[in-house]
Amino acid sequence: MSALTELFREWIPQQRWFGGKGREWADVTEEGFFLDRGNPVLSVHRVHIEYTDGVRETYLVPLSWRDQQADELESAFVGAVASEGNETFAYDAMRDREATAPWLIHLAQGSSVGPMHFSPAGEGDIPEGLPGDIVSTEQSNTSLVYGQEAIFKLFRRLEPGLNPDVEVHGALRRADNPHIASLLGHVEIDDPSGAEPATVAMLQTFVPNASDGWRLATASVRDLYAEGDLHADEVGGDFAADSERLGAATASVHADMAEVLPTEAAAAEWFTTVSRQMSERLDAAIEVVPQLAEHADGLREVYAAVAGTEERVVRQRVHGDLHLGQVLRTATGWIILDFEGEPARPLASRRELDSPLRDVAGMLRSFDYAARHLLVEQPEDPQREYRAQEWAARNRAAFCAGYSHARGLDPCGDSPLLRALEADKAVYECVYEARNRPHWLMIPLQSLARLAGRD
Ligand SMILES: Nc1ncnc2c1ncn2[C@@H]1O[C@H](COP(=O)(O)OP(=O)(O)O)[C@@H](O)[C@H]1O
Numbered sequence: 001m002s003a004l005t006e007l008f009r010e011w012i013p014q015q016r017w018f019g020g021k022g023r024e025w026a027d028v029t030e031e032g033f034f035l036d037r038g039n040p041v042l043s044v045h046r047v048h049i050e051y052t053d054g055v056r057e058t059y060l061v062p063l064s065w066r067d068q069q070a071d072e073l074e075s076a077f078v079g080a081v082a083s084e085g086n087e088t089f090a091y092d093a094m095r096d097r098e099a100t101a102p103w104l105i106h107l108a109q110g111s112s113v114g115p116m117h118f119s120p121a122g123e124g125d126i127p128e129g130l131p132g133d134i135v136s137t138e139q140s141n142t143s144l145v146y147g148q149e150a151i152f153k154l155f156r157r158l159e160p161g162l163n164p165d166v167e168v169h170g171a172l173r174r175a176d177n178p179h180i181a182s183l184l185g186h187v188e189i190d191d192p193s194g195a196e197p198a199t200v201a202m203l204q205t206f207v208p209n210a211s212d213g214w215r216l217a218t219a220s221v222r223d224l225y226a227e228g229d230l231h232a233d234e235v236g237g238d239f240a241a242d243s244e245r246l247g248a249a250t251a252s253v254h255a256d257m258a259e260v261l262p263t264e265a266a267a268a269e270w271f272t273t274v275s276r277q278m279s280e281r282l283d284a285a286i287e288v289v290p291q292l293a294e295h296a297d298g299l300r301e302v303y304a305a306v307a308g309t310e311e312r313v314v315r316q317r318v319h320g321d322l323h324l325g326q327v328l329r330t331a332t333g334w335i336i337l338d339f340e341g342e343p344a345r346p347l348a349s350r351r352e353l354d355s356p357l358r359d360v361a362g363m364l365r366s367f368d369y370a371a372r373h374l375l376v377e378q379p380e381d382p383q384r385e386y387r388a389q390e391w392a393a394r395n396r397a398a399f400c401a402g403y404s405h406a407r408g409l410d411p412c413g414d415s416p417l418l419r420a421l422e423a424d425k426a427v428y429e430c431v432y433e434a435r436n437r438p439h440w441l442m443i444p445l446q447s448l449a450r451l452a453g454r455d
């Protein structure tokens with residue numbers, strides 16, 4: 001094994017963006033090239049990991065190289081490598097500000113470097129020459145903000161094919177949708193085995209002076225808890241009007257996606273397939289989170305009800321992982337981000353036509369999350385639990401009303417599919433939390449008691 005792959009074996013599992021947590025590594029190889037030979041030198045590596053369960057994944061890791069250790073970059077240090085008698089020091093290039101300019105310079109020029117191809121969208125200015133600052137929120141990918149003008153998102157896990165984030169943003173821009181940020185360009189890398197190129201990165205206009213929905217919603221919940229006996233509609237930080245606008249923004253995005261991307265009426269087999277897939281996902285999730293087993297019977301009934309449904313659903317492209325952390329509130333309204341779907345799903349399945357209720361369910365789950373997350377670190381308090389539920393119910397209803405007014409169809413009626421999609425999302429969240437934030441596992445687990453019909 002090369003010195004570099006040894007470093008990756010140590011360093012990658014500790015990175016927030018690494019999706020293979022909890023899996024044992026069987027083998028690792030890497031292939032790299034130089035993207036920029038300036039100071040510092042910038043190299044890009046595709047790291048191919050094979051796990052003992054046979055699954056293979058490829059991650060993208062850009063490194064910056066220095067002749068001496070840089071104290072100010074201590075938290076970005078990956079390791080030292082000896083070459084021809086000298087030691088060079090490798091850093092996480094996304095945290096090394098001096099190594100961030102080449103991405104935009106190449107995008108502005110539309111260059112190709114080795115296997116990597118940079119494509120400007122031809123709309124809006126690319127602020128080349130500026131350094132980028134890493135976005136510090138918890139992320140599946142890694143983003144750099146360039147001078148509050150543009151945001152560059154590096155997709156860490158590579159798969160052949162155009163990333164839906166680039167594809168959908170491009171389509172919604174053509175539809176002139178007001179609830180998205182403009183696409184400024186994207187980057188692809190050739191596949192070594194001749195498959196379609198993988199999308200490496202996306203550049204978008206940065207939305208300044210905005211707050212994300214999670215921050216706003218949880219501030220509203222905090223206000224409610226601070227106010228002794230008042231109800232959600234009586235305290236200053238009521239979020240319902242914003243939830244309603246968010247419902248309308250979601251409906252607008254769905255309507256445009258259905259207009260400019262393919263659609264298809266759902267046939268009976270689709271409901272059967274969705275029901276089976278949910279059950280399979282539950283089986284896999286129980287392996288990771290054994291506590292899910294106590295809800296399994298109830299959940300299987302909820303999923304079985306989907307197979308027999310006669311709902312009229314038009315399948316279309318959807319967001320796929322819509323939650324309060326994916327929406328930004330500006331002075332004028334909501335912007336929806338990150339159309340790449342659930343990061344753990346294979347790319348092909350993230351591009352499949354689906355029910356828009358998948359996104360409605362994601363957002364309904366998120367209201368539940370926002371309401372409950374403060375309870376996790378508190379001793380049990382039935383009064384607060386009641387208020388959390390009240391807050392969630394109020395905002396869920398407002399979101400549905402906003403969606404319904406804007407699209408002329410109520411997404412939240414008594415739908416077996418919606419209930420099953422909510423349960424399926426909560427099962428996904430249990431696995432996500434067990435792997436990334438075990439202290440939050442209780443949030444989706446407690447919701448599952450309700451969704452599986454035990455509460
Ligand atoms: N166009 C944008 N303008 C302003 N902030 C953005 C923009 N795009 C993303 N962000 C910020 O970056 C965070 C992560 O972006 P996101 O696309 O959701 O990445 P990930 O796929 O890693 O979750 C968002 O929660 C938001 O705070």
Ligand SMILES: O=P(O)(O)O[C@H]1O[C@H](CO)[C@@H](O[C@H]2O[C@H](CO)[C@@H](O)[C@H](O)[C@H]2O)[C@H](O)[C@H]1O
Pocket residue numbers: 138139140141214321323324325326338342343362365366367369370429432
């Ligand atoms: O934003 P990502 O694409 O990285 O999505 C993943 O991480 C999310 C957490 O950051 C996770 O969302 C869950 O926690 C949110 C609060 O942090 C909450 O608003 C969501 O409702 C809940 O699902 C998401 O599931 C995961 O895919």
